[in-house]
Amino acid sequence: MNTELFVMLDSMGKALNNEVKRKIVLIDIDSSDDEFDYEFINRLRGNRVKPFRVQDFTSQTIPNFTHKQFQQHFRLSPTSFERCLLICAPLLQKTCVEGRKGSDERLQLLSVIWLLATPDSFRSVSDRFDIGKSSLHDSFVRVTTVLHRLSPTIINWPEVDQMNQIQLNFSKMSKTCLNNIIGVIDGSYIPIPAPIS
Numbered sequence: 001m002n003t004e005l006f007v008m009l010d011s012m013g014k015a016l017n018n019e020v021k022r023k024i025v026l027i028d029i030d031s032s033d034d035e036f037d038y039e040f041i042n043r044l045r046g047n048r049v050k051p052f053r054v055q056d057f058t059s060q061t062i063p064n065f066t067h068k069q070f071q072q073h074f075r076l077s078p079t080s081f082e083r084c085l086l087i088c089a090p091l092l093q094k095t096c097v098e099g100r101k102g103s104d105e106r107l108q109l110l111s112v113i114w115l116l117a118t119p120d121s122f123r124s125v126s127d128r129f130d131i132g133k134s135s136l137h138d139s140f141v142r143v144t145t146v147l148h149r150l151s152p153t154i155i156n157w158p159e160v161d162q163m164n165q166i167q168l169n170f171s172k173m174s175k176t177c178l179n180n181i182i183g184v185i186d187g188s189y190i191p192i193p194a195p196i197s
Contacts, residue, residue, distance in 0.1 A: 053130040058107055074110075075117040085109055091146045103131065103139055111136055112143040158182060 062070070070078045089105040111129040114120065115136070120128075126136045158166060163182045170181040 053127045055130060057128055057130065058110055062110065073117065074113050076113070081109070081113070087150065088143070088146050091149070092142055103135060107131065108139040108143055112140050115140060 065073070065078075067078060070081070074081060076084070085106060088109060092105040092108050107129060111125055111131065114129070115122070115125045118125075122133050122136055122140075126133045129136070131139070166182045167180060171179060
């Protein structure tokens with residue numbers, strides 16, 4: 001038994017001309033892909049034009065960054081990034097064979113770290129790295145999930161006896177008696193020159 005699906009096209013005025021605005025299309029769900037009218041669907045969608053974005057940023061610009069420039073933009077050294085990529089890449093690979101090809105693991109990690117390390121928006125980062133906003137969002141979810149999954153193996157909290165020793169060392173180091181400090185996390189790379197006196 002053929003099942004028919006009625007699709008109203010009156011809300012797609014931009015893609016359709018006035019004569020076809022109110023046309024009702026009958027699509028036979030049981031028909032094979034060969035019979036499906038892809039040409040009609042493409043006319044509805046219109047010609048897709050890839051928006052202009054920065055070209056070759058990951059292949060030309062980033063490799064030419066100095067060590068200091070890379071660290072300022074990504075908030076980690078190139079060596080640390082390569083180690084991170086080595087650990088994360090197998091977990092970022094697309095395992096599903098259906099759908100579009102997944103983004104390159106290096107591109108995913110670079111774009112998401114840039115997004116996390118700078119105040120740039122999704123739009124500006126997607127333009128800079130030549131990927132769509134939705135692809136950047138998918139990469140963001142994928143990379144942050146992988147980093148969260150790996151965090152217990154990377155972040156090691158000190159044991160109680162180690163905490164006491166660290167507190168003692170901080171209080172000895174400090175001229176102003178820094179008490180109850182068991183560690184320091186540096187979340188940014190901002191060189192601050194020490195005062196002369």
